[in-house]
Amino acid sequence: MSIFNGDIVTELRGQVGFITLNRPRALNALSLGMVRDLTVALKAWAADPAVLGVAIRGSNKDGVFGAFCAGGDIRFLHQAATTGDADLEAFFTEEYALNHLIHSYPKPYIAFMDGIVMGGGMGISQGGSVRIVTERTKMAMPETIIGLFPDVGGGYFLSRCPGHVGEWLALTGDTIGAGDAIAFSLADHFLSAERQAGLWDALGAQQWADGAGFKAWLGQQFEAAPAAATTADVRAQIDQFFALADAKAIVQSLEADRQDWARATGATLRKRSPLMLEVVLEQVRRARSQTLAEDLKMERDLVHRCFHLRPGQSETVEGIRALAVDKDHSPRWNPARVEDVPASLVAEFFTSPWPAAQHPLRELV
Numbered sequence: 001m002s003i004f005n006g007d008i009v010t011e012l013r014g015q016v017g018f019i020t021l022n023r024p025r026a027l028n029a030l031s032l033g034m035v036r037d038l039t040v041a042l043k044a045w046a047a048d049p050a051v052l053g054v055a056i057r058g059s060n061k062d063g064v065f066g067a068f069c070a071g072g073d074i075r076f077l078h079q080a081a082t083t084g085d086a087d088l089e090a091f092f093t094e095e096y097a098l099n100h101l102i103h104s105y106p107k108p109y110i111a112f113m114d115g116i117v118m119g120g121g122m123g124i125s126q127g128g129s130v131r132i133v134t135e136r137t138k139m140a141m142p143e144t145i146i147g148l149f150p151d152v153g154g155g156y157f158l159s160r161c162p163g164h165v166g167e168w169l170a171l172t173g174d175t176i177g178a179g180d181a182i183a184f185s186l187a188d189h190f191l192s193a194e195r196q197a198g199l200w201d202a203l204g205a206q207q208w209a210d211g212a213g214f215k216a217w218l219g220q221q222f223e224a225a226p227a228a229a230t231t232a233d234v235r236a237q238i239d240q241f242f243a244l245a246d247a248k249a250i251v252q253s254l255e256a257d258r259q260d261w262a263r264a265t266g267a268t269l270r271k272r273s274p275l276m277l278e279v280v281l282e283q284v285r286r287a288r289s290q291t292l293a294e295d296l297k298m299e300r301d302l303v304h305r306c307f308h309l310r311p312g313q314s315e316t317v318e319g320i321r322a323l324a325v326d327k328d329h330s331p332r333w334n335p336a337r338v339e340d341v342p343a344s345l346v347a348e349f350f351t352s353p354w355p356a357a358q359h360p361l362r363e364l365v
Helices: 032-046 074-083 087-103 155-160 163-171 180-183 193-205 211-217 234-240 247-256 262-272 275-285 292-308 315-325 343-349
Strands: 010-012 016-021 053-057 109-113 116-118 128-131 138-140
Touching: 010 032, 010 193, 016 032, 016 193, 032 087, 053 211, 074 087, 074 315, 109 193, 116 292, 138 180, 155 275, 155 292, 163 234, 163 247, 163 262, 163 275, 180 262, 193 262, 234 262, 247 262, 247 275, 247 292, 275 292, 275 343, 292 315, 292 343
Parallel strands: 016 053, 053 109, 109 128, 116 138
Antiparallel strands: 010 016
């Protein structure tokens, strides 16, 4: 039995390593300590021939499952940024290295993506070889709400969604459910929420001759996926509008359209940081031709720029302030309109502050 005495609970049962995110009051938001504990556990199990796979889940205030991970600890990010805490830089470097480790993990990595799966929660699940969603899954990359960008490899996995779905999800931060997640290549299998505990327990009770037998057994445990909630008409609109050249054109075209979906989406984008809309669009489009390591290095450059490009004028610090600190939900974006974003300012985000040999993620390949 697991003993819940920390933010990360690890356990080895049978041939599987089990991880439970155990910070339910914060919706399992990742701290630097949690990132480090996850990294240590995963590296140890990768090197252990007795371990055939890893499973990860979240917990909620009443027990397990029901909430996977809401992302990174944005209150910590705000405090660290405003006080000059060096752990701010360490957090992103180590989190992105963890994301890379999961994507390249040598054994099956099974993510039970029940409930909220957002931001950093996507970072520790999208690289999994078996990504399970339920009828309770609420999936999003909502970083533009706080003046950030979809990091943790978001450029890589969103850019590989069909059509221009990646740009839509990245710019709006819209939430999707299980059917859409599978249709958009952001999940692999569906399992009813009530069946999760049974599969979790069975993983620790079964015995397999080898990894191939483990994978074969696991593949037989799932249910038919629900239909995608995003209709063919909306998909067509996504591909029409989010293929446009820049965020300015996307916003203006959405607002000029007569369809309800388009106008509502345009209104959503007007609430986001105009500067970061242009940065995010460029990020996703660059990532389409990048490896995961290249994308994560680019994102590490971007996140440094988010906090340091304009001293005292960080869109991210301002976005977190408005959402989670002062909670006035009235961020003062600079520039205030997407029409006023200079291309030169966007370009600065994509210039690395480090020589290649000194990059914090230089060892990723």
